Amino acid sequence: MRTVLILSLAAVVLAACEREDRDYRSNPVTAETNEKIALVPLSAGPGGPTEQRSGLGKDYEENAYHISQGQRLYTWFNCNGCHANGGGDSGPALMDDRWIYGGQIENIVQTIREGRPNGMPSFRGKIPDDQIWQIAAYIRSMGRNVPKPAAPSRKDDMSPGPAEQRRPPGEVIDGGQIPPSAQMPQ
Amino acid sequence: MRRIGPFLVLALLPLGGCQGWQSALDAHGPAAGALARMFWIFVAVLATVWVLTMIALVLALRRRRAPDADPLATDPGTERRMTVTISIAIALTLVTVVSLTGLSYAAQKVLFAHKDGGLSLLVKGQQWWWQVTYEDAQPNRVFTTANEIHIPVGEPVLIKLESSDVIHSFWVPSLTGKMDAITGRQNQIQIQADRPGVYRGQCAEYCGLQHAHMGLLVVAESKEDFERWREQQISSAIPPTDDERQRGMEIFMSKPCVMCHQIRGTDAGGKVAPDLTHVGSRRTIGAGTLETTRGNIAAWIVDPHGVKPGVNMPTIQLDPDEVQPLATYLEGLK
Numbered sequence: 103m104r105t106v107l108i109l110s111l112a113a114v115v116l117a118a119c120e121r122e123d124r125d126y127r128s129n130p131v132t133a134e135t136n137e138k139i140a141l142v143p144l145s146a147g148p149g150g151p152t153e154q155r156s157g158l159g160k161d162y163e164e165n166a167y168h169i170s171q172g173q174r175l176y177t178w179f180n181c182n183g184c185h186a187n188g189g190g191d192s193g194p195a196l197m198d199d200r201w202i203y204g205g206q207i208e209n210i211v212q213t214i215r216e217g218r219p220n221g222m223p224s225f226r227g228k229i230p231d232d233q234i235w236q237i238a239a240y241i242r243s244m245g246r247n248v249p250k251p252a253a254p255s256r257k258d259d260m261s262p263g264p265a266e267q268r269r270p271p272g273e274v275i276d277g278g279q280i281p282p283s284a285q286m287p288q
Numbered sequence: 289m290r291r292i293g294p295f296l297v298l299a300l301l302p303l304g305g306c307q308g309w310q311s312a313l314d315a316h317g318p319a320a321g322a323l324a325r326m327f328w329i330f331v332a333v334l335a336t337v338w339v340l341t342m343i344a345l346v347l348a349l350r351r352r353r354a355p356d357a358d359p360l361a362t363d364p365g366t367e368r369r370m371t372v373t374i375s376i377a378i379a380l381t382l383v384t385v386v387s388l389t390g391l392s393y394a395a396q397k398v399l400f401a402h403k404d405g406g407l408s409l410l411v412k413g414q415q416w417w418w419q420v421t422y423e424d425a426q427p428n429r430v431f432t433t434a435n436e437i438h439i440p441v442g443e444p445v446l447i448k449l450e451s452s453d454v455i456h457s458f459w460v461p462s463l464t465g466k467m468d469a470i471t472g473r474q475n476q477i478q479i480q481a482d483r484p485g486v487y488r489g490q491c492a493e494y495c496g497l498q499h500a501h502m503g504l505l506v507v508a509e510s511k512e513d514f515e516r517w518r519e520q521q522i523s524s525a526i527p528p529t530d531d532e533r534q535r536g537m538e539i540f541m542s543k544p545c546v547m548c549h550q551i552r553g554t555d556a557g558g559k560v561a562p563d564l565t566h567v568g569s570r571r572t573i574g575a576g577t578l579e580t581t582r583g584n585i586a587a588w589i590v591d592p593h594g595v596k597p598g599v600n601m602p603t604i605q606l607d608p609d610e611v612q613p614l615a616t617y618l619e620g621l622k
């Protein structure tokens with residue numbers, strides 16, 4: 103009886119060995135997702151604009167591997183050249199709660215893929231789609247809009263604040279500011 | 289015999305690793321020579337100590353005590369002999385420890401010797417490949433390559449080790465001992481090859497999924513061959529001459545490849561993945577994973593994660609008729 107108990111306890115511990123799924127080998131042919139995101143919160147008629155989100159975002163946002171790959175790619179593709187470590191520079195801050203073009207992961211994917219008029223370049227065809235999702239998931243983690251266990255812990259570089267994992271949970275508010283440096287000269 | 293046969297074969301297997309292009313016992317440079325010498329001295333001394341101890345033990349076990357002897361009785365003759373034996377044993381132990389320490393110190397002197405002048409390279413460990421930059425006082429003679437280091441025979445070459453992500457360790461067993469590559473600091477080690485040859489190196493600090501496929505090659509060659517190689521590496525990529533390569537180049541430039549890879553002399557300027565300016569001239573791709581052939585390059589581009597799962601190169605959408613020109617173009621970058 104005792105042995106059976108110990109054995110089954112050991113088996114329970116082993117069950118925890120399966121960690122989150124890591125999908126290294128995305129299928130590039132079917133990867134580009136077809137999200138339908140409104141560019142403005144206004145719409146004709148009652149109700150908000152019609153949008154279509156595939157739900158794929160969850161797979162990225164709740165997955166520590168994807169988020170930390172996004173963290174690596176954020177500097178690889180030089181996003182920090184314009185957005186610093188999320189605090190903003192010539193591009194707007196990404197770690198705050200204010201979003202010009204929406205702070206849901208689908209909106210951020212769209213921002214990266216298509217670009218935005220006041221100086222955000224389009225990365226379509228330059229960054230494979232699954233990596234765009236990874237970067238977007240990382241950006242969501244900057245304001246801690248992802249689950250705590252999935253957010254990155256301390257990195258090796260100097261960091262302006264606590265690691266993403268230790269930041270308080272954030273929210274998403276529409277109406278970000280275009281930094282003065284990015285505004286067109288009148 | 290039937291029982292111990294397989295064990296004998298298994299026991300002999302590790303010996304097979306003592307020869308070849310990656311073996312600390314097959315030394316081809318002063319540092320590796322000092323290490324191999326130390327290894328054999330230690331083996332000899334420790335084997336002797338072990339054998340002597342075993343003999344003493346067996347003798348002591350086999351000797352019979354006289355029947356009904358008084359355990360408290362002492363005999364001055366035996367006492368003297370015991371004192372002498374134990375003193376000799378202590379003296380021998382001291383001599384052994386002191387001389388091994390002295391020898392180790394002498395070997396360290398050779399291992400960490402620093403001779404001025406000569407070549408200096410910046411080697412940066414990355415998950416899971418090596419970026420190699422040949423430094424030069426003239427900025428236009430500095431160039432970057434990956435996973436393959438060429439050195440002139442008989443000259444000390446300074447390796448400056450850095451890391452861009454986690455800790456790696458630089459180890460070319462036939463030439464030198466290990467040295468870690470650590471984020472945020474620079475470690476240095478000097479290597480020298482006494483004979484021309486190709487020596488394999490390997491990352492020796494577990495660094496993630498593809499640690500096992502993080503190899504490098506050191507090619508030691510005569511001064512003239514080395515200079516010829518260096519001039520060729522400094523030059524920009526040769527522009528394609530035929531239609532297929534031309535198309536391959538256009539495909540490369542229009543894909544995400546340019547975000548990560550550099551090909552000097554073209555618009556591709558990424559600095560986070562191996563420099564491909566002369567990828568066709570290197571012996572392997574994927575840090576020693578595959579031989580550089582057109583077929584292997586094609587296989588790598590189509591499915592890098594099939595070759596090296598988890599690698600930091602994404603699978604990129606390509607049309608079937610784009611693969612051939614792309615692989616031909618890359619293979620032609622000699």
Ligand SMILES: [Cu+2]
Binds near residue numbers: 456457492494495502
């Ligand atoms: Cu390693």
